[in-house]
Amino acid sequence: MKLCCKQKKVALFAAFTLCAMIGVVNLAAPKRPHTAAPRSDGKFWRPARVPAGTEFVGHQECATCHVNLVRVQQQSAMGRALERVAETRILSAHPRLQFRFGKYSWEIVRQGDQSLYSVTDGQETITARVAYVFGQGKSGQTYVLEYRGNFYESRLSFYNEIQGLDFTLGHPRTEPNSLVSALGKLMPRDETLQCFSCHATGAVIGTELHLDRLIPGVSCEACHGPGGDHVAAGKAGLPNKDKIFNPAWLNADDMAQEFCGACHRSAGEIFARPNLDGINNVRFQPYRIFSSKCYSDDRRISCTACHNPHESVKTDVSYYDAKCLACHQARGESLKADRHAPACRANEKQSCAACHMPKIELPGAHFKFTDHRIRIARAGEPYPL
């Protein structure tokens, strides 16, 4: 019996120590989107999630057959989501941009095919090379700076509406507490990967950054996946349509939430954020449209029902009326089986989107975003999350 007790003590001690060491920190809020991963059979492709070992042929190769499509797409907003500094139009057109706030002064100066971003507090000055230009400038343009071997997201951005600099959205609109924080925000590795994976093609492969292979902007293979097999089959005179992914194969919901939502932010991702990002979530169309009453898996509400991803977004609101009337009846029209949504009772003469998809201006964004949460919007109502 003595050993019995001794053994118990050993066991108890072990348990005691074990109990003390049991971890108790819960899973913290996820940083990454909750969207599904690509299937391993190669039939599924999702932007911004390029499997390790993927090789792209580049859009020049695509242009050997699809010359017009590539030319138009390259000039679209997505096609110009990232520019090389040597090729940037805005910094070339504005060789000296300046901004002042409190004791700090900023300046972006063009020197040859480079741009230098400097900030001074009146006593000291630091200067960083603009490494990449994010955004084509329809609303604005933010800069990725290289400073002491790290990437920084510039504290200032260029805004088209004011044709000048202002604080980058998401950065505090207060006087910086140091020169380095006036420069911008240090980009952690994970964030760097996320930025480049959406704004460029082939820059992030697996979980590695390959800036040497970067194709600026959202190029053909960002959405269609690697084109090697498709090109090879085409050159061999073989059928090649099924040798490359076509997002048109996706159903409406997967397209919005998993495909376009991989970069434009899905409902699942935004719902997981504290406070759902507040009014800033107006920029995240897949999330906004999900909360619309008419959201479903119907192709008539898919992203590509209204937007041609090869072209820039059409700005004429009347263009979109026909899209609404794909489901909604026109007033006085007899009921049709495939158009069972009711006719507008308010003002049929005005464009649908003008009322039901109001434009929202974010403070400091100098741009009005179309709210994709389709709804009966009433004057003075709070912004619906």
Next chain:
Amino acid sequence: MFASLLLTLALTSALAQDRETVRQSEQHFARGVELQQKGDLQGARAAYEAALRLIPRRVDALSNLGVVFARLGQYEQAIKRYKEALAIDPAEHSIRLNLGIAYYQIDRYAEAQGEFEQVVKLQPDNLQARFLFGMCLFETGQLKEAIAELEKVYQARPDDVSVAYALANAYLQDEQLDRGQVLVEKVFRELDSAEAHLILGTFSLARKELQPAVEHLRQAVQLNPQLPTAHSQLGIAYLLTGNRELAIEEFKKEIEVNPRDFNAHARLGWLYREDGKLLEAEALLKRALELRPNDPGALFQLAQLVQAQGELEAAAGLLEQVVKLLPEYSPAHVLLARLYFKLKRVDDARREQAIIERLLAEQQKKQPAAEKNPLLRDPSERVIQKP
């Protein structure tokens, strides 16, 4: 007379046989003890079983056999022996304590709690039992009650870092960060041990003080790479600071040193799922769910994985479990609505959308007034500073 003689002889013979049985059983038992002391657990097991074959109701042999099974990691067998021993001698609290520990080891916290509670009632000064009772309350989510018990143990043993650690963790889970921080500073700040850095790092992590968290947790794993949960916590800290690859390495190390760590399995499964390593992710998430069968986070991750594999009905089933556990978790309702649309269960999808709408409305009420209407925000935000 003859009959009486025969009876006497028979009784004498039976007694002699009983004595022989007892002697042999004792021999086996002593052999078992010797082997157990030498660490030969299989040998000890055989010896105790031999002793029990001769005398099946030996409480000491049943109890020791239970301990041997527990040390072999065969907790179900251990529980069986302890229960047999307690059926014979219900007052043997030390066996009840061991029974509780065996339950605890296989995460049957409610049953463990019952055993420890009985011991504490009868032996209020048994601090080990009270501590373990507190830990069971903690594990079953009864945080206030757990803190009450652990505080009693801590008052009696203020120098016991294990108790301080457990109490600090309970404060952490109960979001009593300030009380926890006071305790942690008092007990652990001056200690340069792996455990001290682990708790300091864990608290920094909870407070979202990520850089100090990374520093403490790095020190913890340097001082003791085998320390349970240290790699896992460091992995979480890396993940929150955007160092995904480093996080993956830490979760892998945690699983190596501590195969029972829920966080490492769940997190690594989640990351692998995102990377498209679906088979590896599936195994990890399923293991995480073995460790915590009703964890909604792990269920949600598995649902997404199953959805990616094209098993929509199964994914919907998992999500239905998630929303039962966490009715206000919007991302699960979102995914469920999407799945119902795909499964052509439009009414169910619309119901989920209505739930999401209600949750949004509730969120809207909590939203600061300035967020609701940009015109209510600080006007200085709208002032454009011209060069």
